[in-house]
Amino acid sequence: MTTSKNIHWGILGCGKIAHKFVSDLLLSENSVLYACASRDVKKAKSFADQYNAVTYYDSYEDMAQCKEIDVIYVATPHTFHHGHSILCMKNGKHVLCEKPLGINKNQVLSMIDVAKTHKVFLMEAMWTAFLPTILDIQKTINAGTIGEIRHLTADFGFLAVFDPNSRLFNPSLAGGSLLDVGIYPIFISIMAMGMPSTIQTSATLSTTGVDSECNILLTYSDGSSASLYSSITCPTDTKCEIYGTKGKITIPGRFHEARHYFLKKDDLPEIKCEVGRIGFGYFHEIEHVKDCITKGIMESDTMHLEISKHLVALMDEVRRQIGVSYPIDDE
Ligand SMILES: NC(=O)c1ccc[n+]([C@@H]2O[C@H](COP(=O)([O-])OP(=O)(O)OC[C@H]3O[C@@H](n4cnc5c(N)ncnc54)[C@H](OP(=O)(O)O)[C@@H]3O)[C@@H](O)[C@H]2O)c1
Incomplete structure (x- = not known):
């Protein structure tokens, strides 16, 4: 984990939205694009080179274990949000997960349980x-x-x-x-x-x-x-x-x-x-997540988990x- 006031981000899945999100992440002071992970090493390297990430991984599991990362943005298709977010949270990472947080209520409730058990921040990326x-x-x-x-x-x-x-x-x-x-x-x-x-x-x-x-x-x-x-x-x-x-x-x-x-x-x-x-x-949700993590707040007061449950x-x-x-x- 970072010891400075910088927040180190990991990007899980280097698809379309990950590109747009990261271009806004680069506008956020004290947010560092630390790593990205793709199932395809060439894609991971090219993403990392394009946005100047410190490092890259060809495995989501390996990135989830990286000690230098504070928070992971999960940007995979809907069915994987549950598994990928849980993978990150069980490795002590805070998670900003693309919408929908889970594909059904059971998935969302189990994700919230894991966040609470592992005392990490979890938020659905409802940037609006x-x-x-x-x-x-x-x-x-x-x-x-x-x-x-x-x-x-x-x-x-x-x-x-x-x-x-x-x-x-x-x-x-x-x-x-x-x-x-x-x-x-x-x-x-x-x-x-x-x-x-x-x-x-x-x-x-x-x-x-x-x-x-x-x-x-x-x-x-x-x-x-x-x-x-x-x-x-x-x-x-x-x-x-x-x-x-x-x-x-x-x-x-x-x-x-x-x-x-x-x-x-x-x-x-x-x-x-x-x-x-x-x-x-996306800049505005990024700033919010950064502020929450910096202050040790584990649930957003704006896009709180009750809203995700309602959705x-x-x-x-x-x-x-x-x-x-x-x-x-x-x-
Ligand atoms: N907030 C927004 O404005 C916004 C806009 C569009 C989409 N989204 C959300 O973002 C998420 C991703 O959407 P996207 O448009 O970026 O999708 P996409 O371009 O298809 O990218 C998804 C990425 O997920 C990874 N992935 C892992 N397993 C996969 C599988 N079996 N099949 C396909 N991809 C797999 C791939 O990354 P690697 O190949 O690098 O491993 C892929 O590039 C969705 O939840 C979507 O609802 C949000």
């Missing part, structure tokens, strides 16, 4: 929760500026090339729109409105049996509602609208990486609230209703 724009919107909502929220709409759709073996379409890799991108509309609805009392869903399934698109209608005990849509076969605006009794907040596409939003209050003209973000936006509980129920299950659900 740390964006300055989203934090500003939360303040606006809490201040009652738009009144009582009655309805929310959020969508996240993109067109993926159909490949039955890809992580997006393969049930063995827990593919489908819900777990990949539907988690963002669900997150924003939980953030703004909490947990619903009823969930109604419909979906289109791909030939591989995962959801290529998913509609979710959430209703709340006070009669308010949220309408959510995700897709890996149809590009959408990826926009969020929050309607209150006194006004409306619009987060334009793509809402999960927002730099600004629009606020309409009563009969006044709509105003643009420019908030900004650093890098791709997965909701996705479990959606999957139950649309009839999507993965081979790993039975393990």
Whole structure:
């Protein structure tokens, strides 16, 4: 472990998101890219060279045992989050794990148990929760500026090339729109409105049996509602609208990486609230994780594990209703 105030990071899996994440990590003062690990040594070396990592590994297990690393970012496909995070935590490493934290509630609960047993930090990489724009919107909502929220709409759709073996379409890799991108509309609805009392869903399934698109209608005990849509076969605006009794907040596409939003209050003209973000936006969650670890805090107060439990509980129920299950659900 590092003895200075620097936090040493390891990157587990050198895929697409790992590249974007690391380019933001390099913007974070006192965050050191210590190592990366790939199953392919050439890929590991090239990733390490590109971003100036201190070292690299051709085995996730070996990197998890590296004494110099404080925290590991798990960036593998959904089905591996559980096993890879546990591997790291059992080796005393703090973990920032890509979304979804686990593919079902059992996985998430066992990951939380391991974090508590080994006294390490564990957080789902729901970076949207740390964006300055989203934090500003939360303040606006809490201040009652738009009144009582009655309805929310959020969508996240993109067109993926159909490949039955890809992580997006393969049930063995827990593919489908819900777990990949539907988690963002669900997150924003939980953030703004909490947990619903009823969930109604419909979906289109791909030939591989995962959801290529998913509609979710959430209703709340006070009669308010949220309408959510995700897709890996149809590009959408990826926009969020929050309607209150006194006004409306619009987060334009793509809402999960927002730099600004629009606020309409009563009969006044709509105003643009420019908030900004650093890098791709991962910078803000990186700073938060670094601060928690530096201060010895084992659970984020922003993206706390209760939110991860809510997210997965909701996705479990959606999957139950649309009839999507993965081979790993039975393990
Ligand atoms: N936060 C965000 O904005 C965001 C955006 C996109 C994706 N994600 C999440 O990030 C995770 C990874 O997504 P990605 O788009 O980066 O995927 P990706 O490009 O396919 O990369 C995943 C990496 O996981 C490793 N891996 C280990 N076992 C594997 C297996 N059996 N099959 C395929 N890859 C395997 C591979 O790394 P090595 O070959 O180096 O071992 C691979 O490069 C997912 O959980 C996804 O939901 C988040």
